[in-house]
Structure formats: structure tokens, C-alpha cells
Amino acid sequence: MSAVDIDVAADNAPAPGQTFLKIEDLWKAFGSFVALKDISLEVNKGEFVCFLGPSGCGKTTLLRAIAGLDIQSRGSVSQDGKDVSNLPPSERDFGIVFQSYALFPNLTIEKNIAFGLENTGVPKKEITARVDELLELVGLPDQGKKYPAQLSGGQQQRIALARAIASKPGLLLLDEPLSALDAKVRVSLRHEIKELQRKLGVTTIMVTHDQEEGLSMGDRIVVMNHGVIEQIGTPTEIYRDPSSLFVADFIGEMNQLDAKAPSKDTAMVGNTEFSCIQHDHSPDAPVIATIRPEDIVPHGTGARSPGAVDTITSEQNTIDVDIVDMEFLGSYWRAGLSGEALGNVRLVANFSINAIRRMELAVGQRLSIELAPNRLRVFPANSKAN
Amino acid sequence: MSVATQTELPAGKAIKPKLGSDDWIMRGFIAMIAVYLVIALALPLYAMLSKSFATYHYDLTQFEFQVSDEAGKFSGEVIAAQALNEQTGAYGPDDLVAGSNGRLKVTAFFPKFSFRSPVRYKIRGSSSSAVYLIGSERQTGTNWVETDSNMFRRIVLRPIASTGFSNFRTYFSTPSLVRSINNSLLISTISTIITVTLAFGFAYALARSCMRFKGVFRLLAMAPILVPSLLPGIALVYLFGNQGMLKSVMMGESIYGPYGIVAGSVFFTFPHAMLIITTALAISDARLYEAAVTLRASAWKTFWTVTIPGARYGLISASFVVFNLVITDFGLPKVIGGQYNMLAVDIYKQVIGQQNFEMGAVVSVVLLIPAMFAFGIDRFIQRKQVALLSARSVVYEPKPDKRFDWLCFAYCSLIAIFIAGILIVCQYAALIKFWPYDLSLSLNNYAFDLMDGGGWAAYRNSIKLALLTALFGTIVVFTGAYMVEKTQGFKTGRTLFQFLAMLPMAIPGMVLGLAYIFFFNNPDNPLHTIYGTMAILVLCTVTHFYTVSHLTAATALKQMDNEFESVSASLKQPFYKLFVRVSVPVCLPAILDISIYLFVNAMTTVSAVVFLYSSGTALASVAVLNMDDAGDVAPAAAMGMMIFYTNVIARTIHALASKGLIRHTQAWRTR
Ligand SMILES: Nc1ncnc2c1ncn2[C@@H]1O[C@H](COP(=O)(O)OP(=O)(O)OP(=O)(O)O)[C@@H](O)[C@H]1O
Numbered sequence A: 001m002s003a004v005d006i007d008v009a010a011d012n013a014p015a016p017g018q019t020f021l022k023i024e025d026l027w028k029a030f031g032s033f034v035a036l037k038d039i040s041l042e043v044n045k046g047e048f049v050c051f052l053g054p055s056g057c058g059k060t061t062l063l064r065a066i067a068g069l070d071i072q073s074r075g076s077v078s079q080d081g082k083d084v085s086n087l088p089p090s091e092r093d094f095g096i097v098f099q100s101y102a103l104f105p106n107l108t109i110e111k112n113i114a115f116g117l118e119n120t121g122v123p124k125k126e127i128t129a130r131v132d133e134l135l136e137l138v139g140l141p142d143q144g145k146k147y148p149a150q151l152s153g154g155q156q157q158r159i160a161l162a163r164a165i166a167s168k169p170g171l172l173l174l175d176e177p178l179s180a181l182d183a184k185v186r187v188s189l190r191h192e193i194k195e196l197q198r199k200l201g202v203t204t205i206m207v208t209h210d211q212e213e214g215l216s217m218g219d220r221i222v223v224m225n226h227g228v229i230e231q232i233g234t235p236t237e238i239y240r241d242p243s244s245l246f247v248a249d250f251i252g253e254m255n256q257l258d259a260k261a262p263s264k265d266t267a268m269v270g271n272t273e274f275s276c277i278q279h280d281h282s283p284d285a286p287v288i289a290t291i292r293p294e295d296i297v298p299h300g301t302g303a304r305s306p307g308a309v310d311t312i313t314s315e316q317n318t319i320d321v322d323i324v325d326m327e328f329l330g331s332y333w334r335a336g337l338s339g340e341a342l343g344n345v346r347l348v349a350n351f352s353i354n355a356i357r358r359m360e361l362a363v364g365q366r367l368s369i370e371l372a373p374n375r376l377r378v379f380p381a382n383s384k385a386n
Numbered sequence B: 001m002s003v004a005t006q007t008e009l010p011a012g013k014a015i016k017p018k019l020g021s022d023d024w025i026m027r028g029f030i031a032m033i034a035v036y037l038v039i040a041l042a043l044p045l046y047a048m049l050s051k052s053f054a055t056y057h058y059d060l061t062q063f064e065f066q067v068s069d070e071a072g073k074f075s076g077e078v079i080a081a082q083a084l085n086e087q088t089g090a091y092g093p094d095d096l097v098a099g100s101n102g103r104l105k106v107t108a109f110f111p112k113f114s115f116r117s118p119v120r121y122k123i124r125g126s127s128s129s130a131v132y133l134i135g136s137e138r139q140t141g142t143n144w145v146e147t148d149s150n151m152f153r154r155i156v157l158r159p160i161a162s163t164g165f166s167n168f169r170t171y172f173s174t175p176s177l178v179r180s181i182n183n184s185l186l187i188s189t190i191s192t193i194i195t196v197t198l199a200f201g202f203a204y205a206l207a208r209s210c211m212r213f214k215g216v217f218r219l220l221a222m223a224p225i226l227v228p229s230l231l232p233g234i235a236l237v238y239l240f241g242n243q244g245m246l247k248s249v250m251m252g253e254s255i256y257g258p259y260g261i262v263a264g265s266v267f268f269t270f271p272h273a274m275l276i277i278t279t280a281l282a283i284s285d286a287r288l289y290e291a292a293v294t295l296r297a298s299a300w301k302t303f304w305t306v307t308i309p310g311a312r313y314g315l316i317s318a319s320f321v322v323f324n325l326v327i328t329d330f331g332l333p334k335v336i337g338g339q340y341n342m343l344a345v346d347i348y349k350q351v352i353g354q355q356n357f358e359m360g361a362v363v364s365v366v367l368l369i370p371a372m373f374a375f376g377i378d379r380f381i382q383r384k385q386v387a388l389l390s391a392r393s394v395v396y397e398p399k400p401d402k403r404f405d406w407l408c409f410a411y412c413s414l415i416a417i418f419i420a421g422i423l424i425v426c427q428y429a430a431l432i433k434f435w436p437y438d439l440s441l442s443l444n445n446y447a448f449d450l451m452d453g454g455g456w457a458a459y460r461n462s463i464k465l466a467l468l469t470a471l472f473g474t475i476v477v478f479t480g481a482y483m484v485e486k487t488q489g490f491k492t493g494r495t496l497f498q499f500l501a502m503l504p505m506a507i508p509g510m511v512l513g514l515a516y517i518f519f520f521n522n523p524d525n526p527l528h529t530i531y532g533t534m535a536i537l538v539l540c541t542v543t544h545f546y547t548v549s550h551l552t553a554a555t556a557l558k559q560m561d562n563e564f565e566s567v568s569a570s571l572k573q574p575f576y577k578l579f580v581r582v583s584v585p586v587c588l589p590a591i592l593d594i595s596i597y598l599f600v601n602a603m604t605t606v607s608a609v610v611f612l613y614s615s616g617t618a619l620a621s622v623a624v625l626n627m628d629d630a631g632d633v634a635p636a637a638a639m640g641m642m643i644f645y646t647n648v649i650a651r652t653i654h655a656l657a658s659k660g661l662i663r664h665t666q667a668w669r670t671r
């Protein structure tokens, strides 16, 4: 098998559950400022993991620690069973792509890609072959003789990617690779990168602050805030079962209602007690009840009158509200709701076009809605500041 | 959530990063260049500082004598020199203050001494630090040494060194020396005001008018950079000196003195001020002018409320730069200062004229204070201006205005005539047979080999020095700047380096040169061997002009993506591959700028090298000084103009080379 056979990586296709990268109790301080606090994380072989979080939460810092570019203050990093905690980047096994592309401006595209293949004992002919192969792979087969400044941003980013995977690193690190591109290119490149990663089977970590990007690309998401990991999970887990108010708020949209928690499976909003997901808050502690707009089920204007077709699954969680405003968003409607049962706080709900048409909903109408009990979740109120 | 609120690292050992081979090599380089700066800058300055505080006196309590009888038998008492001196009053307190080379005769302690007498003498130190000479033989220690009276004649005591302020006390109680402080401050202030005002008008005309020949004006305004600062002095002598062409203009005043120094200073500092102010004007925001126009503000009001405040950092910065140039300049006041003393010239006179090195060091320290001060303020202001630069955006485009454009043209022409005039007078003087008696043209004044000063060899040496300085200086400066800008960790080392790199700007050339004497002309220094060679001249010149070169390199490097190094490391390539393949080619324009800067300055510099050249390494710029000093003013002018033409050619080659190289190697710059 030749050294430049692209299928090699594919042989290492995800062996599920096999830990490739392990980070334990990692801390990083810049002077007196602690940027990362007690980070522990395992990444499986072949997995695509996204670090997601607001600006300044420490994503890049964590990525640089993994790369050895900015070594952590405490804790360990091991890759492929080997402790690399204190190794310089040159003794680790990774390829990296930066937001700025960092292509060498005075070298042609070919030379850029070949930069890491030179002086490695690979014959010149094989290097040329490998470069052509990579150019093909990133969809820019005949641009090799150009200089970086002669390519568009998206093309440059693909070259940077090609350069990073040229020597088949075990780990691919991407720091906001798409954020310098315009929206359209970004979406199409998203798919390309994901596709490429799947094909090569290379374990990949991507930093992003764009939740859509994270959710659509990552096999698993690491949500970070203020230097700590808030939650690790698949995109659906993160979306469905946020473990903290921060995650609930940061990922997708969320109604947040001030509430009390009279018992372990109810939440009291305004003067109505709803049943909700199990929790362990004491009855008098203030809490926040949350529900996503799409988890508010409309039951039509006469839902509770005898003979209504709709089935209400939980009588207790059904209340009457008024439609305050409506907004058409293409594939669905967004409605602002308000009712005495909730103490007149505003609630945002997403209704399908069908539902609106079937129930003939319009602004000013009164409507029965159900807050799905297995979607209504409470969090401690003091975590809001987070 | 307890971790989230924790604001401190948990206890535990910090991780010790394993250093890769790159890290070691880079640290090696930083260390090497830091050592260079320590040897070429820090240690010499330290030597100079300690020299200024070094005082010498004879400690008579350290020596003891015994005198024999006529038969040569020592039965008398042992007497300390101190006691003898008190008895005889041989030496007063002033006599016991010495220079580093002082020697005190011992026979004066013995009034009855005769070198023919059969009486024998014994001498010893009462402590091990006592030093005396028998003939030229150095003696120390507490053992008796016995001599006959003839030999006793040749015994002298050596002073001991101590530290103290007495040199400074002497300095400040010598009126002729202290007067120089006032003179220097006064001349520098006046020159600064005039230069900055004139340069502002010039820069303003270039930036805000649509006059013609802007390129020519810009070029002419830069010409003074290409000549030694003492050349305008020579031209002024020809114009306004005792036999000057325009002597009547002086109305009886002498050009030798403040008038000459100020006029010459304006000439040689003009380009520096103009460059800084031009930059400042270029970045002021056009939107403010548009706003002023819409508000119907008068031109006068706009000038004072928009233009001046916008350029204020540039004006202040230019002022301090000019002030610093004038106060540290030595060549000009030497040529045209007459009896009017300036600090920089005092250093020269103390060292070369009177061989009083300690006093030279004291004057150097005095000169360092205003220079350091001006430098500090300039750095502070430049930092502010950078912040201003990034915030601004729209570039001002002047619109034609016939009257204003003509006014600007007339003004710039006057300045251009002044600058060109000085150069033309020099060239004319060089070609005249014998001013003012024989005005026929000849090349006699170019027969440098017939005059003192070094001859054509000096010119060749200068070119050699300039080339070597450009070559080694560029390598050292760029490599150093790269290491500082692009390495990670090793913070203390880098901070120290940064400081050392900025320091030369604040050190006047005279001070640096003198510091080199103290450091390198010390026989105990293993580097002593380079004293008097071309090597020390190169070392000194590179160091003298280090800061500006370093800043140029650092600016270019800062514009390069910081992630190049990260990418290269992730690709497992050694940093020097990146350095050679990417960093150097991308920074090539800056590298060429540094080399021409060093070349031109090495050709024109006088102040540092005037202390360091030897008969084998005489330089053209120093030859100008020495020929002028010896009365060969016309040959001095001829040599000065040779320097000018050489620099013009060098700059032309540089311009063509940059253009060609950029076209050849930087195809990537154009899309
Ligand atoms: N070299 C440094 N020195 C000091 N503080 C730093 C350094 N690098 C990062 N920080 C700080 O650490 C925190 C985390 O920075 P980091 O770059 O990791 O954020 P990020 O999550 O990548 O943000 P962004 O989305 O804006 O890129 C920030 O508060 C930042 O100011």
C-alpha cells in the first residue's frame, strides 16, 4: 500500500465507543484569568465533535490546548492512548484549519498543500500525485498553479482543509472554519466538510459559535460557557433535554416563565399548576419553567366543548389563551399568546400552517393550548444570570 | 455549578511543556541576539556609567616607609606616608585627587632626599590593595621592598579607585561646561520650533493642495537624509562665513555660533519632521472636513479646529524627534559652532582634546537625560497615534483651488531652493580652485590622498562599512525581530530583548562611541581585539541604528498571520523552513528598506564612529570632519558630496532592485 493512498483513512472508520482523545480535569489560566475550568471530555475515534458556545467562552483556548499550541495549566490530554499533555505541536498528530485560512501567500496552492509532505521521505512524484488527489477531493482540481489571493474565500478555505489533511493526521481541528465566509457558501461548505470527514473517517473537532452549524455538523456537541462544559450530547439530546437553563436558552428558542414548584412533578405558573418533567426543587424555591415554541399544542377554539375532535392528552396542562399577534415565517406561523391562567405573561408558539388553516386561527381569537407535560421543564431561577 | 464560579486554578504543579527542537533553536537565536545587544549596548553603557562615577585618589594611609642610616642599616621607625605628608606638607588635598592614570612621586615626602646619598629606603603597602610602581614595574602587597636612593627616585604611588559624585561636582562647578547645557537646550528648542513649523507647512501643502511637482518636492525634501549633518555647516560657511558669498546678509553677526547651528539643524532635520507630519496628516479623517464645510466654517477656523488637532500627535512626535536629533548631533556644531559650546561637542573635546575620559563620561550622562526624555515621550505618543490610525477611515482628496495651490507652490519652492541651494553650494565649493581668490574650476579638491583625513581609502572604507552594516545589520535585526514577534513563551527573554532593541534610539551617537571606548579598549576585555578594526565600526553602526530597523521589521512581521507558525508546526515542519520559504519572502520589501536605511546611515554617520576609527579604518564622513578641522574646507565639501552621490546611487539601485524583486518574487501580491 502506498503512503499516499487516500483510502487508508477510510479503513479507520469509526469503531464506535473507542476513545481516541481523552481530556481530563483540564484547566487553563492566562495570568490570573481562568479561561478553562475543569474540562473533561472524551472523543471517540472517527467522531465529529463540535465545541459550541458564546464568544469568549474558551472554545479556541480548549482547541489550542488539544493542539499543544497553548498548553493547559492543569490536567491531561491523551490521544490514541498516548499522553500528549506536554508535547509541542510538532510532536502531536493533528491537522488544523484556522478562520483566517493562514495560507502562505507567496506559495502556490500546490506548494501550500505540499508544505507538510516535503522532507518526510515521500518521493516527489508521490507528493505531486497526493496533491492532485487532494485538489480533486476538495473540488478544485485545476487551481494548483494559482496563488491564494487569486481564489475566493470559500476556495481558500478548502485549500486550507486540503493542506491540513494532506499528511493524514489522526485528528482534524477546525477553528471556526466557516465564519469568514458569506452565508450561502457557508451552508454548502458545511455539507462538503461533513461529507469529507465521513469519507476519511478522521476524528474531527470543530469550534463554532453558530448553533445551526454545530447542530447540523456534529455527531456530538460540547456546549461551553464561561470556561466550563455545560453539556455534552448528540444534537437531539442537547435540544430535547438541555441540562441547564443556559443550554436551553442558547440552543434553539425557549419560552421562560417565572414559576414555583409545588411538587416534584408540577410547576406553578401564574395561578395554574402544570405537570412537568420530574425535578427536585423545594416547593418554595423560585424556578423557571421552560417550553419550546413547537411544544405548545393548539387544540382549536372549541377544544373543551363536548364533541371536539382533538384529544387532549393532559387536561391539567391545557389552558385558554388569546392570540396577541401572528407572524408568518414561511414554513410555519409564530404566534404570541397570553392568558390569565399564565398571569398574562407572553408565550411564543410555533403553529403549523395546517393547524392554522384547520382551526381558522387569527389575532384576537381565544384558543385552547396544551403545554406538553414531557416537554415542560423547570430550572432553578438563580441560574438565569449564567 | 461550583466550578463555574471558581476563579483560581486548583493547587497542583504547573505542566512543564516539553520543548521541541524548534523551541530550542529559537531560544538559542533569541539568546544569541540578546547577547549581541548586551555586548554591543548594555555592557558598554554600563562601562560608561561606571566611568562617570569613578574617581581616583591617593590613599596615603596605605603606604609605609622605613629609612636607613648612612651605613644602610634600618633602625629607624616605620612611618606611614600619611604621617610623612602631614609632617612635610608635601602634597595638599588637591594634589591627592587623581585621574585613572595618576602617579605620585614618593621622594617629595623626604625633604632631605638626594639620589646620590647612600641612604637606603624600604617601602611596603599596609594593605594588599596598595599599588605602586618601581620604574614601570607594578608592585603590590605588604612585603618590604628595599631600594637604594637612586632607585627610590623612580617609585611612584598609584591612586585607588572609588565611586562617587565628585566628577559631577567638578562638572557642575565648571561654568564653561555647564553653559553648554543651556546652549544645547536653547538651540534644540529653537531649531525644533522652526523645523516643525516649516515642515508642517510643507507637508500640509503636499497633502492638501493640488499644486504641481509634488513628486519633485517630496524627493528634494528627503535629500538632507543622504548627507552627513555637518555638510550644511560647510555650505553655510561658504555662504555667510568671513569670506562668504552672502556675508552682507548677516549684518555683522557671525554665522559661527547659534545662527549657523540652527540653520544647519533645520536643514538636516527637515526630512525627519516632514515624514512624521505627512503621516499624521494622511490619517486625519476627510469626513471631518466635509462636516466643517457643511457647517460653513471658515478655512481659518477649520484649520485650527480640525487640521491641527488631527495632526497633533504627529506634530508633538516630530518635535521630540527633531529635538533629539539636534541635541545629540555633533558634526554640525563642530563645524560651525565656533566658540559656542554644545554638549555633544563637549564630549568630543573632553575625550579627544583633553583625554579626560571621566569628564567625557559625565557629559555623556548629562546628554543622556534630555535624549532619554525626548525618546520616552515620542514612544508614548506614537503608541497613541497607532490607535488613532485604526479608528480612522476616509482619505482626504484635495480639490483644486488656484490661489491656494499657487501659494503652496511658492512656499514649497522656497524650501526646495533652500535645500537644493545648500547642496549646490557644497558642490560648487568643491569644484572651485581657491575660494574666493581663484574661481576657476578644477578637480584639485578631489585629490583626497594629498590631504589628511584618510584620502580615497576613507571613502572606500565608508562604502565597505555601509555594505557590511547593511548586510549584517539586516540579518541580525530581522532575525531578532522575527524571534521576538513569532515565538511563544520565554516571556522574560522576549521582554528584555524588546527593551534592548528600543534602547539605541535613546542613546546619542557620541555616548555610544565613548561607551565603546570604555568597554572595548579595556585590555581585560577578551573582545579587546576588535578595537580599531572594521568590525567594531560595523558593530557600533548596526547598534546605533538598531531601533528604527527593528521597528520596520516588527511592523512587517506583525502584518503576517500569526497562525503561520501554528500551521507549520502542525505540519511538522521546522520553523526555519517557514522562515526561509514564507516569512522572509513575504517581508522582502521591509528587508530591503532596512538594508538601505542602514547603508545610508552608515555612510553619513559621524558621531559614534569618530571615537572608534583607526588609521586603517578612516571613514569618509569622519574625513569631512577632519579635513574641515584642518582648514581643507573645499576638499571636505567634495568628500561630503561624494557621500551624497553614493547614497543617491544606492537609493536608486535599491528602488530598482525592490521593484524588480517584487515583480519577480511577489507575483502573488497582484491578483
Ligand atoms: N493569550 C491570551 N491571553 C489572555 N487572555 C486570553 C488569551 N487567549 C484567550 N484569552 C481569554 O480567554 C477567554 C476565552 O478565549 P477564547 O479565544 O478561547 O474564546 P472563544 O470561545 O474561542 O471565543 P470566540 O468565539 O470569540 O472565538 C476570553 O475571555 C479571552 O479574552
Ligand SMILES: [Mg+2]
Binding pocket: A059, A060, A061, A176, A207
Ligand atoms: Mg475562538
